Amino acid sequence: MAILHDPSSADAAFEAASNRLTIDLGALADNWRAMNTLSGKARAAAVLKANAYGIGIEPAASTLYRAGARDFFVANAEEGAALRPLVPDGRIHILAGMWPGNERLFFDNDLIPIINSEEQLALFMSTLSERGDHPCVLHVDTGMKRLGLTVEEALTLANDPARPASFSPILVMSHLACADDPSHPLNRRQLESFRTVTAAFEGVESSLANSGGVHLGPDFHFDLTRPGIAVYGGEAVNDMPNPMTPVVTAEARILVIRNASKGDTGSYGGSAQFTRDSRVAIAAVGYADGYHRSLSGGGVTLRQASPGGAYGFLHGVKIPQLGRVTMDLTLFDVTDLPENAARPGDYIELFGRNIAVDNVARAGGTIGYEMLTSLGSRYERAYVEA
Known part of the structure; x- marks a missing residue:
């Protein structure tokens, strides 16, 4: 595999980024070839x-x-x-x-x-x-x-x-x-x-x-x-397993891990309501980055149509998004991870290899097209080509 920009390398900009995208150009080419054959x-x-x-x-x-x-x-x-x-x-x-x-x-x-x-x-x-x-x-x-x-x-x-x-x-x-x-x-x-x-x-x-x-x-x-x-890499047909390979993986860095007690609230309007003692990861991503406010988690009135909200992915576990998504910051519940597994500096996958972009989009009442085309300029990009 020829690598244009290896996210595992010492590239300072990618390693230090608050938000980053890994774009698999090999998958892009394979998806086009598959559609050409079809x-x-x-x-x-x-x-x-x-x-x-x-x-x-x-x-x-x-x-x-x-x-x-x-x-x-x-x-x-x-x-x-x-x-x-x-x-x-x-x-x-x-x-x-x-x-x-x-x-x-x-x-x-x-x-x-x-x-x-x-x-x-x-x-x-x-x-x-x-x-x-x-x-x-x-x-x-x-x-x-x-x-x-x-x-x-x-x-x-x-x-x-x-x-x-x-x-x-x-x-x-x-x-x-x-x-x-x-x-x-x-x-x-x-x-x-x-x-x-x-x-x-x-x-x-x-x-x-x-x-x-x-x-x-x-x-x-x-x-x-x-x-x-x-x-x-997005879904083209409703209610059919998506045969395409994900092209874009979006990640956001954890800035802080906070503890919340049962009965506490968080984010604007007290929209995150904690029903148990919890650990909360605050990630450096928000609606200014195309992570839409409509993705906000359960208990937020703007999510009444689909109150579950979005999920991220960290250390092999799906983690719920909590409360209102704000301009630059979003809360995720990492309580179900082993203690100390989630640390400041870790990256949460917003969508990509483990969380389908269309599943995230559905949580926000939209489609994968909008998620991809809304990606802001604050993501550092790495391109990998097969």
């Missing part, structure tokens, strides 16, 4: 929006490019311009499309705009008349009610005899709204609507499946799949 005859793209789901666009892009990815999706043209030097011959698709004032970014960086509306289509065609031919992708809304031409607008465009020859999309795409629920009837309705559109654009490649869509089977794969969260 995509069957289709090829898998790599989705790198939001700073590669929080792990860093440079290491993620370089890893996935070496793994074989050549189709990339990012949110906006600024992300695309940052990505271009990392994937020199990659096809970079811009999900937000083109708007007045950013046309230059597309031509200077060879970015592919995704046409999401008739207004964007008009702008793109006007830009072509000034700058010459450029590839694009046509996005069709088959049920998400978000971006994309309606099915009717797309069919009208396909059958318009006056359609300029310069409008020649290289891809027609849509986005599944309920792919994480395989039994949802909208999946099949979207598929049938999309097939109607792809038939009208005969000979043009097509793309429908996100991470969950890849698991829906070959009918949904078409020519190109767009797995996102699964590549980063």
Whole structure:
């Protein structure tokens, strides 16, 4: 194993960090390869929006490019311009499309705009008349009610005899709204609507499946799949064991161990209520680091929907989070560890190898996507590559 930054080494910044992330780029590559294989005859793209789901666009892009990815999706043209030097011959698709004032970014960086509306289509065609031919992708809304031409607008465009020859999309795409629920009837309705559109654009490649869509089977794969969260180790399908390997392990340092007596309270509002004599670890992490306030433990009113709260992991034991998560500090119950096992300076795993990021997210009423993309700048990062 080649190691870019070994967390067991004497690297001063990593060893001294209050919060730290170990990012397994080998797992990232393996997850992408697994989704590419699961995509069957289709090829898998790599989705790198939001700073590669929080792990860093440079290491993620370089890893996935070496793994074989050549189709990339990012949110906006600024992300695309940052990505271009990392994937020199990659096809970079811009999900937000083109708007007045950013046309230059597309031509200077060879970015592919995704046409999401008739207004964007008009702008793109006007830009072509000034700058010459450029590839694009046509996005069709088959049920998400978000971006994309309606099915009717797309069919009208396909059958318009006056359609300029310069409008020649290289891809027609849509986005599944309920792919994480395989039994949802909208999946099949979207598929049938999309097939109607792809038939009208005969000979043009097509793309429908996100991470969950890849698991829906070959009918949904078409020519190109767009797995996102699964590549980063998160759950793509509800109520199914997650087959992906964790990519990110987040840890927070224990600053202090305190004793609390039965009947004591702790944190803001006395929200941690001790029903036994307890030992409490105060960790240097809070909502400023993306460890959300909604993760707060039992007894906190904002957690009424799921009063158990989150857990950390320390010395082989799950440890409950206590009371309100604050800006910079969070309490964990280490009473069930052997006495003196938990010490100041130890690191509590917030999620990663032993605590699934999606389980933590559920405790806070959210999803793994938000946990990963909310990781703040105060984490020292170590990248390990297989």
